[in-house]
Structure formats: C-alpha cells, structure tokens
Amino acid sequence: MDVDENLPRRPGDALADLARQDLDPLSVDELNARIAALEGEIARTRARIEYAVNHRASAEALFRR
Template sequence: MDADENLPRRKDDLVAQLAKQDLDPLSVEELNERIALLEAEIARSRNKISFALNHRASADALFRK
C-alpha cells in the first residue's frame, strides 16, 4: 500500500486542465515547446517512480534480514 493512496486527490487536477486547454491559438513553435515540457515532466515522473520502487525494495530487503 502506497502512503500516497491515503492522501486526498486534488480537485483542481492540473492534468485534466491541461487536457482541456484549447491548442488552436498556439503556434507550431509553442506546441513544440509544450511537447518538450511535457516530455521533461514525464521523465521526472518516471524517475520518481523508479526511486520509489528502489527505495521500497531496499526497505523490504533490510527488514527481511
């Protein structure tokens, strides 16, 4: 069970807001910048997941001894 599971979800979910945003006014350059920022955020999220999994595995190994 993740500790985060007990935390309430945000009502102002930023991902949902981002998905609803109108992209029509954005130029190709702005869209490319947006994609780069989103890809950086995906990488940051994946790194956090990796850290959490490694941390959990280390803790499990420590307490099994």
C-alpha cells in the first residue's frame, strides 16, 4: 500500500503536498514546530466536527417535534 493512496487526488491539495514534503532537511526544532502546527490544525478540525455534529442534532431535535 502506497502512503499517498489514502490522500485526496485533487491538484493543489495542501494535505497531499504536506505529506510529500521531504523532512530530512528540517532540524529537530523545525520538526517540533511542524508537529505543534499540525496538532493545532487537528484540534481545530475536531472542534469543527463537534460543532457540525451538535448543530445537526439540534436541527433534528427541532424538526422532530
């Protein structure tokens, strides 16, 4: 299984570009900064998922009445 196999196939896709980036030239500090930025993006994405789930549940409850 290729690492890129699970990535989206859109041209200019930032996630695919990020996954292909060569990490060898980066220092330990740069790698730690990259991890911190990615963890921040993961937290932001999880918050958006939670919002969407809660919003949908609220809408379903409203229209079920």
